[in-house]
Amino acid sequence: MKKEVDARNVACPKPVIMTKKALDSIAEGTVTTIVDNEVAKENVSKLAKGSNFRCKVEKTKDGNFLINITKGINTEGEEETTNVCTSDTFSDMTIAITSDKMGKGKDELGNILMKGFIYTLTESIPYPSTILFYNTGVNLTVEGSEVLDDLKELEDEGVEIISCGTCLDYLDVKDKLKVGEVSNMYTIVEKLKGASNTLTI
Amino acid sequence: MKKEIYGVITFKSTNHAIKGEKALKNININIKTIPTPREITSSCGLSIKFDLDDLLKVKEVIKENELAIKGIYKTIRKGLNKKTIEI
Numbered sequence: 001m002k003k004e005v006d007a008r009n010v011a012c013p014k015p016v017i018m019t020k021k022a023l024d025s026i027a028e029g030t031v032t033t034i035v036d037n038e039v040a041k042e043n044v045s046k047l048a049k050g051s052n053f054r055c056k057v058e059k060t061k062d063g064n065f066l067i068n069i070t071k072g073i074n075t076e077g078e079e080e081t082t083n084v085c086t087s088d089t090f091s092d093m094t095i096a097i098t099s100d101k102m103g104k105g106k107d108e109l110g111n112i113l114m115k116g117f118i119y120t121l122t123e124s125i126p127y128p129s130t131i132l133f134y135n136t137g138v139n140l141t142v143e144g145s146e147v148l149d150d151l152k153e154l155e156d157e158g159v160e161i162i163s164c165g166t167c168l169d170y171l172d173v174k175d176k177l178k179v180g181e182v183s184n185m186y187t188i189v190e191k192l193k194g195a196s197n198t199l200t201i
Numbered sequence: 202m203k204k205e206i207y208g209v210i211t212f213k214s215t216n217h218a219i220k221g222e223k224a225l226k227n228i229n230i231n232i233k234t235i236p237t238p239r240e241i242t243s244s245c246g247l248s249i250k251f252d253l254d255d256l257l258k259v260k261e262v263i264k265e266n267e268l269a270i271k272g273i274y275k276t277i278r279k280g281l282n283k284k285t286i287e288i
Contacts, residue, residue, distance in 0.1 A: 112219065112247065116236040125281060146233070 001029030007044070008036040008064060015040040016047050019069070023053070028072035034064055038090070038129060038158040041065040059089075063156065090158065091126040094195035097137040100145075102201060114140070117201065118147040127159050128199070130191050133180075134164035136171070143176040151179045164188060205278045208256060209285070210249045211241055213269040218247035224266045230255045240285045241274060 003022045007015035015035050022031045033044050041057060044067045048055035054070040101110025102117050118140070121127070131154070133141050140147050141163045155161050161180025168174040168182060192198050212218040218234065225232045230251065237248040251259055253275065263270055276285045 108219070112234055115234055116247070119233070119235050123281060 001026045003029065003031045005031060005033040007033050007040060012039060012043065016043045019044050019047060019067075023051070023069065023071055026071060029070075031069045031071065033067045033069070034060075035067065036064050038065075038160055041067060041158075042090075042092075042129065044069075059158070063158070065158075089126055090129050091197065092195050093126075093128040093197040093199065094130040094132060094191045095121075095128045096132045096134070096192060096198060096200045097140065098135050098200060100136045100139040114201075115146055118150045122150050122153050122157075127154065127157055130160040130162060130195065131180075132162050132164070132188055132191055134167050134188065136167075138163045138167045138171060138173065141177060141179050142168070142173045143178055145178070148178050155179055162187060162191065203278075203280060206253060207276055207278075208251045208253045208259070208288070209235070209238060209241070209274040209276055210251065210259065210263070211237055211271040211274070212245055212247065212249075213271055215245050215247055217269045218245060218249065220266065221249055221263070221268045221270075224262050224268070225249060225251070225259065228258060228262060230258060238274075238276065238283065238285060240283065241272070245271075 003026060005015075005018050005022050007018050010018070015033060019031060019033045022033075035041050035044060045055055045057060048067070048069045051071075056068045058066040058068070060066060097114075099110075100114060101107055102113035103110055121131075131151075139145060141151060141161065145151075151161055162183045163177060163180055165174070165182045165184055168177060174182075210221065212221060222232065222234050232252075233250045235248055235250045237246055241248070256273075259273075262268075272287050274285050275288045276283055
């Protein structure tokens, strides 16, 4: 039995619910869920892992994720099913960028180091799952930032880029956001608490 | 897999790298200050990435501003794999 679930363009936690329904409706077989973002991919993978189903994640060319979940008597209880969802492309990590400069001291140097830091993120695997920008850190995600192309590259790879709305507003650059999404303190707290690893720069 | 070919200039000191960035930005070419790639060890930590089409312009600026460079390299990047050769 094969089932396909198209969970693109639906908000969390819909992809998980849709996948769960499809899995519940079959005794054994494969459910393929297609999602369009990293968070949904992780959540659906977690569902599969939690139920001890075998799952395989593929990334499509257009940036979607295909999650193949196999449900069946012979897959349950196998040892290898515990870790099959771990992808080597992403680590469950949030990087919080709290300033547009890296370190304290010389501003010019701090700017250069920050540029280098973001650039190097594009070249090192695993990628963090989320990068948060707050306080003057949001200067990096708005018009005029020298790291926009690097951040766009990371976003294309599936990294979640989140800027603090209050900060964009305070610095009067809200309409200049060029990459990622705007979010509020609830999301920031959730992302900082939820990741198994948090790096503050 | 993304493929990219670009030039990298390495410098003898960080200050020269910063000076180089300013001078090259002045002539309106597409450049970027990056950490020196690991494959190139013998230089300071900052390098400048540029478009190889601008190689002649870049060389001119280096000469005019008497920038203390260590070398100019060509990097071919395929995904996360990089190959760098001195030019």
